[in-house]
Amino acid sequence: MKVQLLPSSINDDGTASQGQRLTCFVVDDSVAFDAGSLAFACTNLQRQQIRDAVISHTHLDHIAGLPIFIDDLFATLTEPFRIHCTTEMFEVLESNVFNWDIYPRFSELTNVYGNVLEYSLVEPQNAFKVKHLEVVPVTVNHNSPSLGFLVSDGKVSVGITGDTSETSEIWNVFSECENLAAVFVECAFPDEMGKLASDSHHLTPARLASELAKLRDRKYPVYVSNIKAMYREVVVRQLDDLKLSDLNILEVGKSYAI
């Protein structure tokens, strides 16, 4: 399985930076998990192949690229683009994003091939198929209804927490998975910003260490993402200081062969 976090900002010389301001994981160049930078930083192959976005929650940094991506594809979609999300997320997207004021309601529009946007509603804990992947959505602890995911291609599985603060169920789901090969976890703020991390339901390095201790018999790498770009340096230093085995900072833009 190939997993890539798409870039979302640039360096002074125009190259992709490690600063993460939006979230979009792409699996096997064909399924997006969140769509923050989907329209802006995907390759042409990914633009041709991705017709499914699985949404963890509706915060802007996770959906910003969604309307633009569908707009880009509009005339060429020979099948509808599918948004996989809960009923609550569907209602938020239709009333606050695809509402004609912010952007067109693509679910009401057609091109010469038919519908251009469909929703596929998911329920926490109920596994569903997307392309060649099986996805188990798991409720996590954020201040908008949010999911993390266990994603399997039949050979290996990866875990993606999405945005979360202290939680429990997803660690149990990951611990019970026999072919889990990597976990992608969030850690937004440095330890000294614990109050803001609590208020916004994110993790700090110290809290991440407590969370990872809930994983039983971990023998696979953990990759840390969703580090607020402003605090990246200090968060990376605090994560290094934890000296946890196989804890890695996720390299933005890199394709990981899992």
Ligand SMILES: [Zn+2]
């Ligand atoms: Zn969020």
